[in-house]
Amino acid sequence: MKNMASSQPVNNCKSNQVSSFTEADATQSGHLADRIFKILAWTAGIVIFVALAAVTLFLILRALPAFTGSPADRASALDALSGGRVTSFLAYVGPLLFGTVIIAGLSLLVAFPISVGIALFITHYAPRKLSTLLSSVIDLLAAIPSVVYGLWGALIVVPAITGFWAWVAHYLGWIPLFSGPVAAPARSVATVALVLAVMIVPIITSVARDICAQAPRLQQEAALALGATKWETIRLAVLPFAKSGLISASMLGLGRALGETMAVLMILSPGFSYSLHLLRASTSQTIAANIASQFPEANAMGVASLIATGLVLFLITFLVNFIARRITGKGSSK
Numbered sequence: 001m002k003n004m005a006s007s008q009p010v011n012n013c014k015s016n017q018v019s020s021f022t023e024a025d026a027t028q029s030g031h032l033a034d035r036i037f038k039i040l041a042w043t044a045g046i047v048i049f050v051a052l053a054a055v056t057l058f059l060i061l062r063a064l065p066a067f068t069g070s071p072a073d074r075a076s077a078l079d080a081l082s083g084g085r086v087t088s089f090l091a092y093v094g095p096l097l098f099g100t101v102i103i104a105g106l107s108l109l110v111a112f113p114i115s116v117g118i119a120l121f122i123t124h125y126a127p128r129k130l131s132t133l134l135s136s137v138i139d140l141l142a143a144i145p146s147v148v149y150g151l152w153g154a155l156i157v158v159p160a161i162t163g164f165w166a167w168v169a170h171y172l173g174w175i176p177l178f179s180g181p182v183a184a185p186a187r188s189v190a191t192v193a194l195v196l197a198v199m200i201v202p203i204i205t206s207v208a209r210d211i212c213a214q215a216p217r218l219q220q221e222a223a224l225a226l227g228a229t230k231w232e233t234i235r236l237a238v239l240p241f242a243k244s245g246l247i248s249a250s251m252l253g254l255g256r257a258l259g260e261t262m263a264v265l266m267i268l269s270p271g272f273s274y275s276l277h278l279l280r281a282s283t284s285q286t287i288a289a290n291i292a293s294q295f296p297e298a299n300a301m302g303v304a305s306l307i308a309t310g311l312v313l314f315l316i317t318f319l320v321n322f323i324a325r326r327i328t329g330k331g332s333s334k
Contacts, residue, residue, distance in 0.1 A: 056314070063308035069301060077301035081294055085272055093309050095272050099284030100313065102276070103189055103264070104257035107196035112250050114197075115204035120234060122205075123212045135209065142202035150263035153195035158267060161194070162186040165279050176276060183281030187269035190278040195263055200253035207252060211245030212238055244328040251324035258317055264289040287313040 066074060066089060075087035086092045118138070122131045165182050172178040182188075219237040228236065239246075264286050270293070275283035291306045298306060 059307060059311040059314055063304055063311045065301060065304040066308040069304070073301045074305070077299065077305050081298065081302055081305060082272060089305065089308065092305070093287075093312050095274055096285055096287045096290050096309060097312060097316070098274050099189070099271075100258060100286040100288070101316075102284060103193050103196065103268075103286055104254055104260075106189070106193035106278070107200060107257045108250060108254045110194065110197035111201045111204055111253060115201050115249070115253070116208055116246060118201070118205045119208035119212050120238070122209050124230065124234060124238070138202050138205050138209070142206050144202075146199060146260055147262045147266075149195055149199045150266035153191065153263060153267045157195055158185045158187060158191060161191060165190060169279055177278050179277055180279065182279045183269060186279075187267055188279050188281055189268070189284050192264055192268045193278075195267060196257045196260055199260070199263065200256050203256060204249045204253040207249035208242070208246055211242040211249070215241045247324055247328050251321055254320060255317055258313065258320070259288050260286070261288040261292050265292050 066077075074089070078089065078092045079085075079087050082092055118134070122134050122138075126134060162182070162184050165186050165188070166184075168178050169180040169182045173180055215238040219241075220233050223233040223237050268285065268289065269281040270285040270289070271282035272285065273283055277283055287309050291310055294306055295303065
């Protein structure tokens with residue numbers, strides 16, 4: 001009996017030591033995992049800044065000859081790139097920047113309300129099975145390469161929509177935007193903007209759907225309990241909550257439209273002017289499509305000039321995203 005009584009404290013001491021060692025090891029391994037995760041997270045964040053700095057440095061260094069090279073060489077290169085129209089960089093990049101902004105802006109103007117409507121339908125109106133199916137289709141459309149949209153636009157949309165643009169010009173031609181003569185085939189700014197709108201609808205819809213689905217359920221139920229209709233509930237509880245996210249989604253779509261190359265190159269009949277006539281041919285061109293079309297035949301100074309226009313596009317995109325970030329920041333702080 002004495003031996004049994006004396007062995008129990010010894011066993012208890014051993015078990016306490018084993019449990020304390022186990023807890024210490026678990027705590028130490030948890031701290032180690034936390035440090036490893038912190039290092040990986042910091043590394044991932046730094047990689048983003050390094051990549052952005054590398055792209056910026058590359059553009060500046062490769063575009064530098066377009067600003068510091070021989071005036072005669074610069075003028076000759078710009079004269080060749082513009083087909084004898086201009087010899088200064090500002091005169092060259094101005095119409096290209098105008099065309100880029102007008103096409104991207106029109107595509108966003110068409111795509112944004114459609115995308116928000118689809119997102120609200122998926123999250124608040126569609127049955128569960130239909131909502132799941134539509135979400136899968138939207139995600140699939142967002143993954144389609146732009147060259148596929150370009151082929152679809154060039155081979156299907158352009159021949160099919162020519163008659164519709166002629167009808168628009170006939171009845172709305174008194175508005176300068178829709179005045180003729182209408183391009184036939186319809187390789188115009190309006191057609192390109194429509195194709196780009198179809199291209200960015202899945203991107204905006206995908207983000208807007210996730211934002212609208214996160215709207216506070218209690219606020220929606222409270223609005224319904226007070227007698228609000230479905231639309232009033234969305235307007236009072238969902239849209240104010242999702243406003244910042246919808247702005248971010250629209251800027252994401254706008255960024256893709258600003259930098260789109262292949263679809264514009266395959267559809268648009270290029271021009272070199274400040275024109276708001278959306279249905280006419282050979283009025284505008286985008287920076288990205290101009291770089292793709294001019295790059296193979298450009299000399300060294302011409303390549304530097306094209307990269308300089310790419311630097312301008314990079315700065316415009318950065319500025320648009322910075323402004324959007326400020327707007328969403330102010331909205332979330334209220």
